[in-house]
Amino acid sequence: MDLFEELENMAINAADECGLELQPDEDEIARWQKLFVYTYSEAVEQITSQKNDYSRCKVPDDLWDLVKSQKEAQGYSREAYEHEIRTGGRPTVSNDHCVVTGISASQASATYLVLLEGILSTPEMIQATTKLPEPPQAVQASSENGDSVFCRIDGKIKQAIENWLSQQKSTFRPTFVRLSKAKKDLAPTSIHPTLGMESTLPQHRPSLSQTSFSPLQDEYPVWYFFYGTLANSAFLTHLLALPEAESPLLIPANILRGMVKTWQNKYNALVDGASTGSVHGLAYRVTTKEREEALLLYETEKYEVPLDPSHNFSRAVDFIRDAATKGAYLAVLPEYHLTNWAPEDPQFFPLCKQWNDYLHRYTELAKELGICIVPGTIVETHRDAETGEEQLHNVAYFIDDKGEVLSRHPERPHLTSSTHSPHETFQTPLGPAGILICWDLAFPEAFRELIAKGAKLVIIPTFWTHADCSDYGLSKNPMSEKLFLESTITSRAFENTCAVVFVNAGAPPEKEKSAWIGLSRVAMPFVGALGDETKDTNKEGMSVVDVDMEMVEEAENNYKVRADIEGVGWHYTYRHQGGGKVD
Numbered sequence: 001m002d003l004f005e006e007l008e009n010m011a012i013n014a015a016d017e018c019g020l021e022l023q024p025d026e027d028e029i030a031r032w033q034k035l036f037v038y039t040y041s042e043a044v045e046q047i048t049s050q051k052n053d054y055s056r057c058k059v060p061d062d063l064w065d066l067v068k069s070q071k072e073a074q075g076y077s078r079e080a081y082e083h084e085i086r087t088g089g090r091p092t093v094s095n096d097h098c099v100v101t102g103i104s105a106s107q108a109s110a111t112y113l114v115l116l117e118g119i120l121s122t123p124e125m126i127q128a129t130t131k132l133p134e135p136p137q138a139v140q141a142s143s144e145n146g147d148s149v150f151c152r153i154d155g156k157i158k159q160a161i162e163n164w165l166s167q168q169k170s171t172f173r174p175t176f177v178r179l180s181k182a183k184k185d186l187a188p189t190s191i192h193p194t195l196g197m198e199s200t201l202p203q204h205r206p207s208l209s210q211t212s213f214s215p216l217q218d219e220y221p222v223w224y225f226f227y228g229t230l231a232n233s234a235f236l237t238h239l240l241a242l243p244e245a246e247s248p249l250l251i252p253a254n255i256l257r258g259m260v261k262t263w264q265n266k267y268n269a270l271v272d273g274a275s276t277g278s279v280h281g282l283a284y285r286v287t288t289k290e291r292e293e294a295l296l297l298y299e300t301e302k303y304e305v306p307l308d309p310s311h312n313f314s315r316a317v318d319f320i321r322d323a324a325t326k327g328a329y330l331a332v333l334p335e336y337h338l339t340n341w342a343p344e345d346p347q348f349f350p351l352c353k354q355w356n357d358y359l360h361r362y363t364e365l366a367k368e369l370g371i372c373i374v375p376g377t378i379v380e381t382h383r384d385a386e387t388g389e390e391q392l393h394n395v396a397y398f399i400d401d402k403g404e405v406l407s408r409h410p411e412r413p414h415l416t417s418s419t420h421s422p423h424e425t426f427q428t429p430l431g432p433a434g435i436l437i438c439w440d441l442a443f444p445e446a447f448r449e450l451i452a453k454g455a456k457l458v459i460i461p462t463f464w465t466h467a468d469c470s471d472y473g474l475s476k477n478p479m480s481e482k483l484f485l486e487s488t489i490t491s492r493a494f495e496n497t498c499a500v501v502f503v504n505a506g507a508p509p510e511k512e513k514s515a516w517i518g519l520s521r522v523a524m525p526f527v528g529a530l531g532d533e534t535k536d537t538n539k540e541g542m543s544v545v546d547v548d549m550e551m552v553e554e555a556e557n558n559y560k561v562r563a564d565i566e567g568v569g570w571h572y573t574y575r576h577q578g579g580g581k582v583d
Contacts, residue, residue, distance in 0.1 A: 113150035227281035235478035253283035333376035367403030425453035506540035525555035
């Protein structure tokens with residue numbers, strides 16, 4: 001489409017919308033909720049966004065006349081049909097994707113804090129909307145922005161609040177904060193839970209004379225058994241924020257009827273074993289509830305982002321809007337920011353099928369704010385052309401300030417890119433750039449391939465935690481992964497004369513003492529790490545950084561790394577296709 005056609009299209013759209021009310025029609029909202037599985041507030045947002053997008057391509061009259069009868073019979077309006085064409089359609093109910101109206105047991109038992117504000121400003125209001133027998137527990141919180149009051153709720157109450165808001169056709173969006181905390185549920189009248197023993201069997205039931213069991217739920221001191229990361233004095237000192245004079249006393253111990261299994265190919269879990277089974281580890285005596293809380297918050301849900309892409313997307317949008325108001329021209333999010341990586345969860349595949357909808361919403365946001373966005377990685381579902389098998393792809397996109405996707409970077413097997421699918425450099429409004437994902441950072445070859453093709457900006461969305469280090473490494477240095485990242489990111493900027501944008505997942509509220517690393521930063525040659533709000537912390541947050549790309553040019557003038565790579569007879573030609581400069 002040329003410039004004059006684009007201007008004419010915008011004029012037509014503006015004329016069509018002239019005089020229309022800002023608030024969408026209730027019937028149209030209900031239509032979009034049914035067709036695209038939106039909540040009430042999401043439907044309002046999508047309809048309004050489409051009406052205000054004067055540059056959108058409308059369905060031509062002749063095409064609409066051709067399909068009108070069929071589409072209206074299916075429940076579509078012309079505007080809904082345009083939305084489906086533009087977005088690829090948000091998944092509706094089908095055999096391979098059912099919209100889950102219930103929630104899993106793990107989601108139902110999850111703990112949330114909901115901020116008391118707006119139409120949910122008191123515990124009694126939450127009680128009324130969710131029909132609870134009594135108001136939920138209120139929790140006072142303090143931050144640099146002042147004091148706030150939250151209510152502690154579970155996943156079932158959270159869903160009830162969202163359902164009530166949708167039924168009320170309310171555009172109010174409550175603030176939910178997920179509290180990820182391992183469970184402790186000790187029965188006062190039985191041995192439940194005891195490893196390798198079923199407390200309901202007759203031989204394990206209490207005698208009539210036995211009325212209590214120790215330890216009780218809130219009894220201190222209490223012994224904890226460690227067999228992995230926590231079986232390390234230095235790491236435990238850091239986690240519990242113990243004073244230097246108080247070194248934790250770890251006593252060698254065995255636990256019977258247990259075994260250690262690997263979960264998600266990464267994490268160790270202590271599970272029921274044979275009656276002869278035994279696991280070696282260390283015992284630690286926890287003396288206070290506060291220290292126990294720190295342990296429970298650490299050993300929780302394996303540091304996962306909650307499977308709540310709608311909530312996570314809203315949180316990401318808040319950060320991006322804030323960045324735009326502060327003058328940022330590029331916003332980068334962490335890896336797995338919408339869904340985490342949890343293919344064993346039955347809801348994971350259905351949620352990942354919504355990837356195209358979220359990608360479209362990010363393109364619309366980029367266009368609205370005039371900002372470039374790298375939305376971390378988005379986990380997508382695709383069917384293999386040969387086998388028909390459904391596969392998951394972990395993909396990073398670069399979206400420019402006009403909402404156009406300039407690059408799609410799928411995660412790939414490490415050290416295979418030059419012979420199978422090369423790392424590509426692409427042009428952006430900020431100059432030539434490349435994208436790597438997480439563990440790619442460990443390989444200098446990936447950076448060499450990008451700068452050989454002219455990249456001066458390398459963006460790395462990441463999900464990296466202390467748990468990525470082995471038990472042996474943690475025993476030598478509990479902050480080993482932090483040292484790895486701080487050293488490597490700066491080295492890559494110097495040795496490749498480029499700017500490195502490294503964005504890692506930050507710890508949610510109340511989880512700063514867990515395995516999250518954070519350390520998001522921009523690394524530049526000569527000066528190292530930039531980003532005061534995030535570069536030295538693992539807390540969730542945002543840094544807005546002024547990047548002077550002239551520094552990259554001066555670094556190349558000084559170190560001449562690119563000049564050496566492009567030179568004929570470059571010593572390290574083994575890595576690059578054809579040797580010397582890669583075209």
